[in-house]
Amino acid sequence: MSGVYNFSAGPAMLPSQVMQRAQQEFLNWQDTGCSVMEMSHRSKEFIALAQKAESDLRQLMHIPDNYKVLFCHGGGRGQFSAVPLNLLPVGKKADYVVSGSWSKAAAEEARNFGDINTINVVEEKDGLIQVKNTEQWSLSEDAAYIHYCPNETVDGIEMFDIPNTNGVPLIADMSSTILSREIDVSQFAMIYAGAQKNIGPSGLTIVIIDEQLLGNARKETPCIMNYQLIADNDSMYNTPPTYAWYLAGLVFQWLNDQGGVSAIAKLNQQKARLIYQYVDQSTCYHNHIIDKNRSLMNIPFWLVDESLNEQFLAQAKAQGLVALKGHRSVGGMRASIYNAMPIEGVEKLVDFMKKFEQEVKR
Ligand SMILES: *Cc1c(COP(=O)(O)O)cnc(C)c1O
Numbered sequence: 001m002s003g004v005y006n007f008s009a010g011p012a013m014l015p016s017q018v019m020q021r022a023q024q025e026f027l028n029w030q031d032t033g034c035s036v037m038e039m040s041h042r043s044k045e046f047i048a049l050a051q052k053a054e055s056d057l058r059q060l061m062h063i064p065d066n067y068k069v070l071f072c073h074g075g076g077r078g079q080f081s082a083v084p085l086n087l088l089p090v091g092k093k094a095d096y097v098v099s100g101s102w103s104k105a106a107a108e109e110a111r112n113f114g115d116i117n118t119i120n121v122v123e124e125k126d127g128l129i130q131v132k133n134t135e136q137w138s139l140s141e142d143a144a145y146i147h148y149c150p151n152e153t154v155d156g157i158e159m160f161d162i163p164n165t166n167g168v169p170l171i172a173d174m175s176s177t178i179l180s181r182e183i184d185v186s187q188f189a190m191i192y193a194g195a196q197k198n199i200g201p202s203g204l205t206i207v208i209i210d211e212q213l214l215g216n217a218r219k220e221t222p223c224i225m226n227y228q229l230i231a232d233n234d235s236m237y238n239t240p241p242t243y244a245w246y247l248a249g250l251v252f253q254w255l256n257d258q259g260g261v262s263a264i265a266k267l268n269q270q271k272a273r274l275i276y277q278y279v280d281q282s283t284c285y286h287n288h289i290i291d292k293n294r295s296l297m298n299i300p301f302w303l304v305d306e307s308l309n310e311q312f313l314a315q316a317k318a319q320g321l322v323a324l325k326g327h328r329s330v331g332g333m334r335a336s337i338y339n340a341m342p343i344e345g346v347e348k349l350v351d352f353m354k355k356f357e358q359e360v361k362r
Contacts, residue, residue, distance in 0.1 A: 005345035008323035009153055009298060009336040010176070011196040018250045018340075037243040041236055050235070053249030060252060060261055061178075063185050063208055070207040071235040071245055073224060076102070076175045076194040078205060080109035082225040083171060083190070086217045088114045088144050095143040095168070097121055099131055099159065100152030101329060106173060110147070117143065122157065130290040134163035145169040145189065151177035153197070154327040156300040156334065157293050162187050169213060176297050178206070179255060180339060181265040189213055195244060198297070198338045200251050204244035255339065264339050271337050271346045272296045278350050284357040302332035305360070309333075312356060319352050321345075 006013040029036040032045060039046050054069050063069060072078065083106075088094050093115035096107035099122050110116045117140055121132045139146055146165050151158045153176040162184070163170065169189030178193040185191065190209040196202035207227065214228045223229055229237050258264055276294060279285045279301050287294070287301045303309060312333070316324050326332040337346055 004320045004322055005341070005348060006322050007335045007337065007341070007345075007349070009197070009327070009334060010194070011202050012198075012336055012338050013340045014200065014247070015251065015254045015340045018247065018254050021250055022247060036246045039242070041239055041242050046242060049249055050240075050245055053245060053252055056249065056252035056256060057206070060255055061183070061185055061208070066211050067185060068207075068209050068211055068214065068227075068231045070209065070227060070230045071240050071248075072205040072207055072230060073203065073238075073241060075196075075202065075205055076173060076192070077105070077109070078225070079173070079192040079207065080106045081113070082207075082221075082227070083145075083147065083192075084110045084113035085221040085225055086227050087169070087171070087190075087213060089216065090114070090218065092144040093117055093140065093142070095119060095140050095146040097137060097139075097146065097148035097163075099149060100155035100157050101327075102152055102154065102173060102175070103147070103149035106147060106149065125290075127288065128290040129157065129288055129293070131157060131159050131293045134159075134161050137163055139163070139165060139168065141166060141168070143168050145171050147171045147173070149173040149175075151175075151180075151295055151297055153295075153298050153336075154330060154334075156287070156289055156295040156298045158295040158297070159293065169210070176295075176336075176338075179261055179264070180268050180297050182261050195248055197336075198340075200248035201244045203241040204248055206248075251340075267343060268296045268337070268339065271341065271343055272299060274343075274346050274350050275299050275301070275335060275337075278353060282353070282357060284360065285353065297338055298334060298336045300326055300330060300332055300334045302326075306331070308360060315356060316349075316352055319348070321349055321352055324349075 027035055096116055096118045098104050098118050098120050107116055107118050119137055121137055146168050150172055171190045172188055174191050175194045176197040179198050192207045195204040214231055217226045224238055279287050285301045313325055324333050326334040
């Protein structure tokens with residue numbers, strides 16, 4: 001809005017139309033004379049807002065009726081604990097597919113609660129990083145559930161095929177891919193996502209869960225993590241993150257106005273292609289991930305001459321292209337291009353990368 005394109009991985013930019021609407025309504029929401037953040041979550045106005053947000057999300061993702069949608073606290077990491085507490089009975093084991101840093105962190109946290117079988121699915125072949133075909137994943141048949149992360153935010157690795165689990169409940173951390181492309185919710189027992197990548201501000205976490213899985217939480221599960229309790233109370237057992245819920249609702253409306261998930265998915269393809277195509281033909285930048293596993297949302301790239309990193313970032317910033325520094329664990333650069341990033345922002349980034357390349361070659 002201030003002429004800056006923000007490539008942050010999360011919390012990430014929100015659609016400018018949403019931010020403007022929130023600003024207009026900030027002090028006086030729907031003629032109540034109050035800000036929505038000052039209102040009781042039990043007021044009829046807020047409950048109507050909450051229900052509308054849920055039904056818009058259900059429509060956007062075609063969520064079947066036998067799934068509950070929960071609006072929770074605690075972020076992605078909160079779910080790293082909530083999932084085993086609710087779904088891993090004492091003495092049973094769970095499979096954790098490891099494809100990058102977030103799925104690894106989820107497995108590490110789950111180990112506090114039970115027997116965790118990790119399955120590494122990333123390999124290097126002919127100098128390229130790729131994910132093994134899902135048929136080659138050695139999944140257990142007796143696991144309580146299988147957990148994986150379809151889009152690894154830090155590593156820029158995405159899996160577009162959904163594994164066949166032979167009936168074992170499949171759980172996906174979709175924090176950085178939810179709503180970016182169409183998915184068949186019915187293939188998952190549970191999907192969760194922290195809001196701060198593709199939904200709204202931080203502080204809100206969406207859980208979409210098959211009703212059949214409810215009611216099995218361990219006795220010691222904290223009440224604010226107990227899916228059954230949250231579902232029975234329409235996500236209002238404790239005070240939900242009301243302002244984040246409101247903003248998420250505005251983002252869902254915005255997404256519907258853009259033509260829904262199928263329309264934004266096409267745009268996301270175009271945006272990602274612009275960067276990958278340029279990087280692939282360049283001698284100044286590289287990305288070593290195989291085409292079929294390249295993330296549409298988080299695009300890491302490295303300068304061949306790493307000594308130019310600081311110069312690249314400083315010049316990008318001067319052009320209004322911010323938050324391009326890669327995650328500290330992998331270095332290099334990362335352009336996160338969630339739904340809210342307009343294609344103009346991506347075009348401006350690629351133009352800048354070209355100019356930078358020409359300059360350093362001179
Ligand atoms: C950002 C992210 C998380 C962590 O979210 P927090 O809200 O910081 O706990 C977990 N998983 C994925 C895939 C993420 O992108």
